[in-house]
Amino acid sequence: xxxxxxxxxxxxxxxxxxxxxxxxxxxxMMVAGLLWVIVTNGTDVFxxxxxxxxxxxEGAGFEVGGALTFSGKVDTERAKAGSKGETxxxxxxxxxxxxxxxxxxxxxxxxxxxxxxxxxxxxxRMEYGRAIGYPVNLTAGDGEVVAADDPRFFExxxxxxxxxxxxxxxxxxxxxxxxxxxxxKLEKIALKELRLRxxxxxxxxxxxxxxxPLLEQREGLQKQSEEYARRxxxxxxxxxxxxLTYRLSSGGERTLEAGGLIxxxxxxxxGLGGRxxxxxxxxxxxxxxxxxxxxxxGGVFPxxxxxxxxxxxxxxxxxxxxxxxxxxxxxxxxxxxxxxSVRIAVNNLxxxxxxxxxxxxxxxxxxxxxxxxxxxxxxxxLESGKPTFGTGGLLWASATLALMTIPVVIVATEEALAAVPxxxxxxxxxxxxxxxxxxxxxxxxxxxxxxxxxxxLAMARGAGEVAPLMLVGVVKHVEDLPMSTSFPFGLDQKFMxxxxxxxxxxxxSPDSEAATPMVFATTLLLVVLVxxxxxxxxxxxxxxxxxxxxxxx
Amino acid sequence: xxxxxTSPIPDADMTPPDHTxxxxxxxxxxDYSFFYGSSQAxxxxxxxxxxxxxxxxxxxxxxxxxxxxxxxxxxxxxxxGVHHSGDITIDGRSIYSPDLEVISLRKRVGMVFQKSNPxxxxxxxxxxxxxxxxxxxxxxxxxxxxxxxxxxxxxxxEVKDRLKDSALGLSGGQMQRLCIARAIANEPEILxxxxxxxxxxxxxxxxxxxxxxxxxxxxTIVIVTHNMQQASRCSDRTAFxxxxxxxxADTTExxxxxxxxKQTEDYISGRxx
Numbered sequence: 001x002x003x004x005x006x007x008x009x010x011x012x013x014x015x016x017x018x019x020x021x022x023x024x025x026x027x028x029m030m031v032a033g034l035l036w037v038i039v040t041n042g043t044d045v046f047x048x049x050x051x052x053x054x055x056x057x058e059g060a061g062f063e064v065g066g067a068l069t070f071s072g073k074v075d076t077e078r079a080k081a082g083s084k085g086e087t088x089x090x091x092x093x094x095x096x097x098x099x100x101x102x103x104x105x106x107x108x109x110x111x112x113x114x115x116x117x118x119x120x121x122x123x124x125r126m127e128y129g130r131a132i133g134y135p136v137n138l139t140a141g142d143g144e145v146v147a148a149d150d151p152r153f154f155e156x157x158x159x160x161x162x163x164x165x166x167x168x169x170x171x172x173x174x175x176x177x178x179x180x181x182x183x184x185k186l187e188k189i190a191l192k193e194l195r196l197r198x199x200x201x202x203x204x205x206x207x208x209x210x211x212x213p214l215l216e217q218r219e220g221l222q223k224q225s226e227e228y229a230r231r232x233x234x235x236x237x238x239x240x241x242x243x244l245t246y247r248l249s250s251g252g253e254r255t256l257e258a259g260g261l262i263x264x265x266x267x268x269x270x271g272l273g274g275r276x277x278x279x280x281x282x283x284x285x286x287x288x289x290x291x292x293x294x295x296x297x298g299g300v301f302p303x304x305x306x307x308x309x310x311x312x313x314x315x316x317x318x319x320x321x322x323x324x325x326x327x328x329x330x331x332x333x334x335x336x337x338x339x340x341s342v343r344i345a346v347n348n349l350x351x352x353x354x355x356x357x358x359x360x361x362x363x364x365x366x367x368x369x370x371x372x373x374x375x376x377x378x379x380x381x382l383e384s385g386k387p388t389f390g391t392g393g394l395l396w397a398s399a400t401l402a403l404m405t406i407p408v409v410i411v412a413t414e415e416a417l418a419a420v421p422x423x424x425x426x427x428x429x430x431x432x433x434x435x436x437x438x439x440x441x442x443x444x445x446x447x448x449x450x451x452x453x454x455x456x457l458a459m460a461r462g463a464g465e466v467a468p469l470m471l472v473g474v475v476k477h478v479e480d481l482p483m484s485t486s487f488p489f490g491l492d493q494k495f496m497x498x499x500x501x502x503x504x505x506x507x508x509s510p511d512s513e514a515a516t517p518m519v520f521a522t523t524l525l526l527v528v529l530v531x532x533x534x535x536x537x538x539x540x541x542x543x544x545x546x547x548x549x550x551x552x553x
Numbered sequence: 554x555x556x557x558x559t560s561p562i563p564d565a566d567m568t569p570p571d572h573t574x575x576x577x578x579x580x581x582x583x584d585y586s587f588f589y590g591s592s593q594a595x596x597x598x599x600x601x602x603x604x605x606x607x608x609x610x611x612x613x614x615x616x617x618x619x620x621x622x623x624x625x626x627x628x629x630x631x632x633x634g635v636h637h638s639g640d641i642t643i644d645g646r647s648i649y650s651p652d653l654e655v656i657s658l659r660k661r662v663g664m665v666f667q668k669s670n671p672x673x674x675x676x677x678x679x680x681x682x683x684x685x686x687x688x689x690x691x692x693x694x695x696x697x698x699x700x701x702x703x704x705x706x707x708x709x710x711e712v713k714d715r716l717k718d719s720a721l722g723l724s725g726g727q728m729q730r731l732c733i734a735r736a737i738a739n740e741p742e743i744l745x746x747x748x749x750x751x752x753x754x755x756x757x758x759x760x761x762x763x764x765x766x767x768x769x770x771x772x773t774i775v776i777v778t779h780n781m782q783q784a785s786r787c788s789d790r791t792a793f794x795x796x797x798x799x800x801x802a803d804t805t806e807x808x809x810x811x812x813x814x815k816q817t818e819d820y821i822s823g824r825x826x
Contacts, residue, residue, distance in 0.1 A: 334633070423670035427732070430626060430664035431683040432656050432739060441686065442672055 035527070042524025045517040046282035048275050049073045051122060051132055051267040052114045053249050054091070060110035065099050067250035071120055071132045072104070073267075080107065096514075097128040098248060103513040116268045119148075123246065124262035129297060129514060133246035136253055141241040157264065160242055164258045167239045174232040176479070182225040189218050194380050286521060295477060295505055296514045300522055305481050306394075306474070306495035307529070311463045313398035314405065319455055321402070322409025329410070330417040331439055343414075350407035358468025361400030366392060366472060388492050392473030394482045395491040400472045401465060405458035412454020416447035449544040456537030460530050466499035474500045476508070498526045579604040579743060579773045580625060585639035587620060589632065594620045596797045597639065602790075607765060607774045609788035609805065611781065613820065617797040618777045622745050625775065626662035627655050643743070663736030663772075667748040669728035671720035671735075676712050679720045679731055683739040698738050705771075706734035707764050726757025733764065737772070744768065746776040750783065762787045781821060785809050793817045 056068040064070035072091035080086040087108045096102050123131040135148040138156050146156050193214055200207040242258035265278055289299030333339045370389035374381075378388040389395070420443050428438040444451075466474075474497045483490040502522050509515040580602035587595040595617050602608045610618040623629045624641060627648060641648050648658055660683070671679050678685070680699045689695060699716065703709040708730040712723070720731055729749055736744060746765070750758040765774060765787045778784050784791055785805055792802035793816070801808060801817045812818045 421670070423666060423668050424672060426628060426631070426664075426666065427670040427672065427735075428682070429631070430628060430659055430666075431686065431735065432660040433683075433686045434656055437686045441682075446673060 038520065038524050038527055041517075041520035045521045046279050046286065048122070048265060048267055048270060048278045048282075050116050051120050052091075053117050053120070054106070054114055055112040056106070057110050057112045060107065062106055062110040064093060064104060065095075065248065065250035065252070069249050069251075070099075071249040075103070077108070094122070094130040094132045095128075095248060095254075097131075098250075098252070098254065101513065102129050102511070118266070118269050120249075120266065120268055121246065121264050122267050123244070123256065123264045125256060126260040126262060126292065129293070131246065131254070131256065133248045133254070136245040136247050139241075139243040139245070141238060157244070160244070160258055161261060161263055163242075164239060164261050167235060168259070171232045171235050171239075174228050174235070178228045179225050179232075180480075182221050182228070186218060186221055186225075189214055189221070191380050191384065194384060198380075287525075291477065294509065294511075295501065296509060296511060296518055300496075300498065300501060300518075300525065302478055302481055303496040303498045303501040303522070304525070304529075306478075307463055307498045309482060310394060310398050310401070310469075310495065310497065311459050313394065314401045314462045315455060315459055317398055317402035318405050318409055318458055322406050322454070322458075323413050323451060325406070326410045326413035326417060327439060327444075330414045331435070331443070346407045346410050350411070352404075353467075354404055354465055355467040355471075357400055357404040358471040361396055361403070361468060361472040362392075365396040365399050366390060370396060388488070391492075392471070392494060393492040394473060394495050395488075397469050397473040397495070400468050401462040404465070404468065405462050408458040408461065409451075409454045412457065413447070413451045416450020416454070417443060419450065420446045449541040452537060452541055452544065456533060460533055463533065464499055464526065464530060466497070466503055469497055469500055476500070476504045498522060498529070502526065578602065579644065580775070581642045581645075582621075583640055583642075585621075585624075585637065585641055587617075587624060587629070587637045588635065590634040594797055595624075595637075598797075598799045600792055600799055600802055602773060602775055604773050605769055605771070606789040607769050607776060607787055609784040609791045610775065610777045610794060611779075611784050611791060611820075612794035614779075616794040618794050619747055621794070622747055622775060622777050623664075625743065625745055626659050626664055628664065630655065660739050661741050662743045662745060663739055663741035664745040665729070665732050665736050665747065665749050667751055669725065669732050669752070671723070671728050671731050673719065673721055675717045676720045676723070676731060677716040680734050680738050682735060702734040702738040703731075705737055705768065706730045707760065707767075708734055724757070726753050726760060729753060729757070729761060730764065733761075733768075737768070741772065743773045743775065746774065748777050748779060751779060758783070781809075781823075793820060795820070 051071050051073055053069065053071045056062050056064075056070075058068060070091075070093055072093035075090040075092050077087055077089045080088045088105045089108055089111075090103055090105050092102060093099055093104050094102055117134075119134050120132060121135055123133070125131055135153065135157075137148060138146045138153060138160065140146070140156070146153050193211065196207060196210050196214070200210065236259055240257040240259045244256045244258070244261060245253055246256070247253050265274075270278070286299045287304065288301050290302055291300060292298035329339060329343065367390070370387070370391070370393075374387050374390040381388055382390070424442055424446065425438055428442045429435075433441070473494050475494045476496070478494055478496055480493065481490070482493040482495040484493070502519055505515040505522065506512070506519040578601045580600075582598055582600040582602075585595060585598045586593060598621065600621075610622060612618050620629065624637070625643075625648070629635050637649075643658075643661070646653065672682060674682075677699055680702050681689075681695045684695060684698060700709060700713075703712065708727060711727060712718075712731075720728065723731060729752075733744075733749075750761050753761065762783060765776065768774060769789075776784075776788065788805045790803065791805045791808040793800045793808060793812075793814075795816055801812060801814045803813075807813075808817060809821060812821065
């Protein structure tokens with residue numbers, strides 16, 4: 001048979017097809033598994049799931065809030081530790097104010113029945129996470145009470161949600177923007193006062209004369225600031241006169257002041273459209289809102305912004321430096337042992353652990369350079385105990401990462417430069433172009449795709465880095481985004497970062513169960529961000545490549 | 554339609570192209586030896602290249618034809634560790650004289666390469682590249698140069714409607730003619746061609762050869778070729794090189810019909826090489 005013939009003649013190395021493909025398959029499976037875990041858990045956070053009302057068996061030793069009935073979202077089921085075949089289920093029971101924790105594990109054996117009552121509401125609050133319960137009534141600011149079975153109830157509740165949001169914006173504007181602006185002015189005045197005291201030390205009369213207008217100004221500002229604070233407090237009190245009362249499944253009524261009410265939904269009656277709408281709005285909130293409650297609730301916008309600004313600043317610093325260095329190495333330097341060893345050193349630099357760069361950044365950029373700048377230009381502020389550049393901040397974090405990623409850019413640029421055909425350089429030189437004109441007009445445009453590839457690799461590495469950032473300016477929470485319209489434009493400010501946010505939420509959070517969903521969501525976001533960055537780079541590179549494709553035939 | 558404009562930037566180093574005729578010697582090679590590091594590529598060569606004629610350099614691979622050609626505009630300076638003895642003069646001035654800038658030399662001596670090497674730019678930008686690097690901004694002058702050069706390179710009619718398209722979309726023969734147009738946009742006196750047809754099909758080759766015959770009215774042309782027929786068809790004078798030495802240089806007719814040296818005869822009749 002011809003088939004036998006073929007098997008006999010199969011070449012000796014044939015099994016290696018299997019071995020090599022096995023290696024690839026193992027790698028792919030690990031990556032796919034990782035992505036699966038991140039994507040399912042990350043999107044799960046935003047999906048409005050049904051809420052079950054659970055009846056517990058008497059005498060099983062379990063109760064929630066002192067009762068045998070409670071409501072919660074079914075989370076995960078797992079085998080009980082130290083037992084055979086017994087399982088327990090994790091419930092998201094919310095109502096942290098009443099129950100002390102947002103999650104509880106219940107033995108499956110202890111559950112008597114599960115039901116999905118229609119009247120349950122999930123209420124988003126400013127504090128203590130969500131509440132789950134049955135609405136009882138709504139007390140308006142003028143004392144009017146609308147019961148939950150009144151047809152106007154949900155209309156009124158919707159109106160209250162909108163009113164609460166608008167009012168919170170107003171209060172925030174008063175407290176953060178207006179008062180913040182005043183306190184910055186006050187800070188400047190305090191600095192001026194220090195400077196004057198320095199200048200006229202010993203000349204009491206002159207000092208008093210020059211200080212007088214300053215003090216007057218300060219008094220005015222302080223009064224204004226107090227006025228704003230008072231108005232904010234008044235507005236808040238007026239808002240808090242409206243209250244929502246709800247009853248927990250475990251019994252007991254609780255009252256939520258309107259100031260703490262964000263939104264609500266009925267998890268068991270919501271249609272698919274409503275669920276999708278809520279999902280989208282949850283995602284949007286996550287992306288656009290600042291975090292609340294020790295980062296376990298709210299969004300991650302400051303972290304996205306911080307990551308973005310830092311990455312852009314890093315690219316701005318690393319690109320010119322890396323490209324220029326690579327041009328010298330490849331185009332001008334005489335190729336020899338010295339250049340070869342420089343090249344090896346650059347390659348090795350790429351392998352140095354990132355924390356080393358962090359320590360270097362702290363020691364060099366912050367203490368030496370930043371300290372020097374403060375000493376020279378921000379002396380008064382420094383003497384009042386507030387360093388400007390002598391402490392971690394956006395600029396130094398970007399500079400540290402730029403230093404860390406410079407080998408990536410140099411190596412990629414060098415390769416791109418080397419790939420420009422010799423014929424093209426010779427053509428340019430034969431036209432009477434100087435070396436620099438040739439580099440500038442022919443070599444650089446032709447190697448642009450490769451340079452951009454290197455830059456994106458550097459950006460992806462920089463955006464995902466955490467360890468060095470902890471030393472040079474990343475913090476777990478900031479009130480203000482790292483930007484400003486006046487010098488130094490927020491460059492000296494501390495900022496939030498997605499990578500550090502994950503670490504902080506997952507491993508530094510006081511309530512790790514409550515933070516888990518946010519960890520997954522943030523991880524998913526970071527992965528998506530890196531993928532988008534890479535895709536964008538690939539598209540850009542392909543476009544440039546088509547435009548500057550090398551002439552060969 | 555086309556008028557020959559004068560060189561855009563008067564160059565102190567450059568005697569203006571002499572268009573009055575006369576057959577003075579344009580390039581003179583005397584006792585010229587050339588070394589790549591320690592290996593010698595050219596041995597005590599002497600050669601006269603007359604003005605406004607086509608001089609062909611022929612010889613087997615590795616005999617030093619291209620090396621000699623690339624020294625006429627000092628392209629070999631780009632290679633590490635090269636040195637030479639003897640001299641090459643153009644219009645009586647040494648190309649190695651210290652007060653002659655290599656950039657101005659290359660403006661006078663244009664070059665077309667074996668592999669066509671248009672820049673990844675538009676056809677228009679390719680032709681005016683040498684003007685761009687000299688900082689010429691006048692739109693009228695650039696347009697005129699493009700038309701004049703492309704007409705001279707017999708490419709104008711084929712590309713006049715797509716000057717803004719990428720040069721990389723042209724066919725191999727068109728690309729090579731574009732490279733010729735680019736070389737003559739600079740108004741050089743001398744045009745060096747390093748096997749310009751080796752990668753082209755016979756029809757494209759015929760076009761380039763025809764072009765060479767037309768161009769010699771205005772330019773002194775030195776062409777390196779492997780193709781004996783090509784040398785006999787389009788050159789006025791031929792030099793035969795073997796192992797880094799010019800064995801014989803004479804009119805093309807003499808070299809092909811009545812060579813003085815045995816080696817030349819053997820090579821031309823195809824007995825070796």
